[in-house]
Amino acid sequence: QQQVRQSPQSLTVWEGETTILNCSYEDSTFDYFPWYRQFPGKSPALLIAISLVSNKKEDGRFTIFFNKREKKLSLHITDSQPGDSATYFCAAMRDNAGAKLTFGGGTRLTVRP
Amino acid sequence: GGIITQTPKFLIGQEGQKLTLKCQQNFNHDTMYWYRQDSGKGLRLIYYSITENDLQKGDLSEGYDASREKKSSFSLTVTSAQKNEMAVFLCASSIGGGYAEQFFGPGTRLTVL
Numbered sequence: 366q367q368q369v370r371q372s373p374q375s376l377t378v379w380e381g382e383t384t385i386l387n388c389s390y391e392d393s394t395f396d397y398f399p400w401y402r403q404f405p406g407k408s409p410a411l412l413i414a415i416s417l418v419s420n421k422k423e424d425g426r427f428t429i430f431f432n433k434r435e436k437k438l439s440l441h442i443t444d445s446q447p448g449d450s451a452t453y454f455c456a457a458m459r460d461n462a463g464a465k466l467t468f469g470g471g472t473r474l475t476v477r478p
Numbered sequence: 479g480g481i482i483t484q485t486p487k488f489l490i491g492q493e494g495q496k497l498t499l500k501c502q503q504n505f506n507h508d509t510m511y512w513y514r515q516d517s518g519k520g521l522r523l524i525y526y527s528i529t530e531n532d533l534q535k536g537d538l539s540e541g542y543d544a545s546r547e548k549k550s551s552f553s554l555t556v557t558s559a560q561k562n563e564m565a566v567f568l569c570a571s572s573i574g575g576g577y578a579e580q581f582f583g584p585g586t587r588l589t590v591l
Contacts, residue, residue: 460577
């Protein structure tokens with residue numbers, strides 16, 4: 366059973382639009398949720414992260430919204446750019462589990478000019 | 479700053495063969511990880527190590543062995559390669575466990591004939 370799920374699997378938007386990527390999780394003991402971005406042919410890198418104490422985390426054009434009651438997160442990318450085209454992974458961990466990070470299956474985003 | 483080096487970049491093996499992948503980091507990070515990424519899929523944790531000589535199993539440890547020879551290096555062995563197996567193995571490191579950002583290496587692409 367996949368503990369972290371992402372939707373959609375792939376998404377295409379036009380330049381300038383707002384992109385919304387969804388993530389949900391099963392385990393209520395997860396308390397930290399980083400998002401990693403992977404450009405084609407490259408390795409993943411941390412983009413933005415949120416913890417259980419926050420409902421929202423913003424970094425430039427990237428914002429995470431967190432609904433703890435429903436165990437759902439969403440990553441919003443405003444003014445999407447072709448350079449944002451990449452695969453976005455939602456991940457989850459719990460502090461008392463050492464360094465173990467559980468990744469979702471990813472959403473492949475394409476931004477068309 | 480620092481870098482993570484993975485060798486080899488490409489690995490071609492035969493069914494049943496034992497194959498070893500190596501990872502070196504010069505961040506002076508305590509924790510190191512091995513992930514498997516299948517084409518178009520998310521990352522699955524194979525093994526991680528919180529400190530030298532420590533080993534922790536991830537969700538996908540069956541069929542693999544790992545060794546943390548020293549703080550800067552972490553090896554992964556595929557104990558018996560499966561025919562038609564194809565995946566990228568990513569090594570990562572972080573300054574500690576818990577919520578620390580994970581930095582990824584460039585990957586080793588495995589093909590089993």
